[in-house]
């Protein structure tokens with residue numbers, strides 16, 4: 001069956017294109033998935049973007065040789081049609097000082113991980129669940145001191161501080177105003193709280209949201225897990241585009 005050539009596809013990374021693992025740097029993309037993404041991107045006329053909380057440089061390292069459109073740090077940085085708008089850590093001096101303070105407070109605590117992403121910072125307690133309250137408390141204190149230019153984003157056993165003008169919904173809407181996305185129907189696939197904001201946007205734009213795994217969601221459709229997504233992407237690449245028929249409802 002040939003899929004109609006009218007979709008734009010947005011894909012989250014952690015929990016969607018890779019399984020959730022204990023250490024943020026230990027994620028691994030399935031064999032052949034970057035090639036599938038490349039074929040699917042070509043079938044969609046380039047209207048395929050990775051939309052993640054990770055830095056774009058990290059995504060590039062994990063997804064090579066795929067090097068398509070991407071939004072990193074929940075939209076703080078973006079690459080569209082090969083043009084990169086990077087995040088600039090030097091524009092965030094107060095955040096940088098705050099990250100140094102977080103290191104002082106949290107480095108002595110075993111298995112709490114600080115992920116410094118330049119213009120944002122995530123604190124992970126997956127390997128130290130008893131430290132959740134302390135980690136969140138320190139981040140909330142720092143966010144309060146940083147003021148209205150920053151916000152907190154909660155995720156799976158992680159919380160992060162980001163520039164306030166970030167969000168997956170906002171960046172998906174931005175991509176949808178530009179070629180080759182404009183005029184297409186957006187489809188966004190993700191797994192986490194951070195993706196619900198993107199789901200709301202594609203719903204508003206008449207698109208389709210797909211949640212990976214369990215949990216309350218405003219997505220209309222659901223896939224059970226990462227392998228099910230891999231199979232779906234492969235099927236779509238072979239069909240020449242996104243085909244929503246048969247996708248389970250949420």
Ligand SMILES: O=P(O)(O)OC[C@H]1O[C@H](O[C@H]2O[C@H](CO)[C@@H](O)[C@H](O)[C@H]2O)[C@H](O)[C@@H](O)[C@@H]1O
Pocket residue numbers: 012013014015019020021022023024025027051052053054115122124126155156157158160192194
């Ligand atoms: O927007 P995403 O691509 O889904 O990224 C969201 C955050 O995901 C990462 O953390 C999550 O995955 C880790 C690796 O599996 C896991 O150890 C952690 O518990 C999860 O919360 C990533 O490390 C963050 O930077 C992303 O913002």
